[in-house]
Amino acid sequence: MRVVAVIGCLFAGYCVGVSGSDGQGGSDEELLAKAKRLAQEYIIVDTHIDAPERMTELKKEDDLSVNSKGQFDYVKAKGGGLDCGFMSIYIPASYQKTGGAKAFAESLITMVEGWAKRWPDKFVLVCSAADVTAQSATGRVLLAMGMENGAGFENDSSNVQYFYNKGIRYATLTHSKDNLICDSSFDTTGTWKGLSPFGRKIVEEMNRVGIIVDVSHITDSAFYQVMQLTKAPVIASHSSCRYFTPGFERNMSDDMIRVLASRGGVIQINFGSFFITDEYRKYADNMEKVINEHLKANGISPTAAAGKEYARKYRKEHPVRSPDVADVAAHIDHVAKLVGVDFVGLGSDFDGVGDNLPTGLKTVADYPNLIRELLKKGYSDDDIRKICSGNLLRVWAAVENVARMLKSH
Ligand SMILES: [Zn+2]
Incomplete structure (x- = not known):
């Protein structure tokens, strides 16, 4: 039996449902069969896949059209029902010292473009929320791009438009070190006590251009300053709940999740084991x-x-003890109970956390196992549709709308 208590519309436009714990009926096998069906039927968007970084480390390009050694490829994506993966254009913090961040980002973008050219019947690049919905019916795996580390903008805010034109649709403001934009949760220096004056300009420009602001990796102070400034909803592209990992600033506190949701944003849960327990x-x-x-x-x-x-x-x-897929479902459930099912999604970090992944959630072939856990917890089919992509696509479209509005004024 499934119990759903609707506790009202706490946030304008979003109905907040909290799923009960009785679970959808059926044996484990029946639930998995249903989960597999839903994974194929619903659009799944994962906002953080580090396949470009894996290729960089390999120092050659693996064949992504077959069942590769990586955690992301065409065969696994089709098996797990993944429609669209945001390829992470990850710029290591070292580029902030050496220079060359923009050129490095461009080289990774060219690499991802190359995959769509090399295997046109298997991959296609997408650059809008509407594109995802339209192209998901073609059976190809859709590639979107997010830039992990605003260092790619170097010291020039006109690079925001430049990277938008190159296909970048979200940008993580920093990575493991403070940069010109803001402070990093992994860096204790506290260079800017949050956002820098240049960082404020970058956030404003991202709103104007239509690149989603990604608050993963930034400090709490930077997060709250972004939330005061941004005119569009934001995402955490690959962060989990600090509730389960006290003191780990890389994950989001309950208060931050409330603020994120109150502005219509979404937290995309990271599957990496050290984010989970x-x-x-x-x-x-x-x-x-x-x-x-x-x-x-x-x-x-x-x-x-x-x-x-x-x-x-x-x-x-x-x-x-390795976390398992149920531990990841607990993070999703925590967000849903805290602020509602409209503010949570999937940002696996596949190919970015080595083999530090939960049992049952090792590659993009495994989303059905996570959906099965959500079914067990009593999530409705529509809740699952929202978690798999509905929430993220809503935010993406809202960011596009804000950009249109800002440009027309
Ligand atoms: Zn990251």
Whole structure:
């Protein structure tokens, strides 16, 4: 039995439903069969896939048209019902020191464009919410692009329009270090105490041009300043709930989720294990420290065979409970109970977190397992449609509308 209590429209235009915990009826097998059907029937948009970064690390391009070694490719996407993946145009913070961020971003964009050219019957680039809906019927896997790290804009706000013209539809304001735009949750320097004056200009320009502001990776102060400034709803393209990982600023606090939702935005849940459980996050933090210290003391490079072997051995000797797909569903459920089912979606971070992924949620073939967990929790078919893409497409269209309005004035 499914119980849904509608607690009213807390936010203009959005009805907030909270699903009960009795679950949809049926055996595990029946629920999985239904989940597989819904995954194929509904549009699934995942806002953070690091396939370009994986290719960069491989130093060659893998064949994405077949069942590859990666967590994203055509075969897995079709199997899991993924319609549209935002390819992350990820710019490491090191470019902020060396320069060349814009050129590097362009090289990754050219790479993604190349996939659509190389396999035109399997991939196609999309650049609007309406495009996603229209093209999803063609059976191809749709590629959208988000730039992870506003460092790509360098020190010139006219680059916002430049990257829009290149197909970038969201931009994460910073990554692991403070940049010219704002402070990073992974950096304790606090360069700007939030947004810089240039960062304010960038947010305004993103609103005007129609690039979605992505608040993943930024500090809490930067987030609240963005929320005061932005004229359009924003997304967290790949963040989870801090409720489950206390003190981990990279995830969003309940208060931040409330503010995000009150402005019509959406949090796209990151599947990476250290975003999901406190136990795994602490384990991963400690493991990284121990391994790095050992490698440094012995002059071993982390990418050398001996470095990789040490890390493998350490993991084997120090096992930890891996989160599973139900733990990820708990994050979605937390957001839905906090602010409603209209403000949560999927931002896996596939190909960006190594093998630190929950049991049952290892590649883009696995979305049905997550949908099964939501069915178990009593989410309606329409709730699932919203989580899979409806909410994100609503935000994307709203950002496009705000840009049109701002341009016409
Ligand atoms: Zn990231």
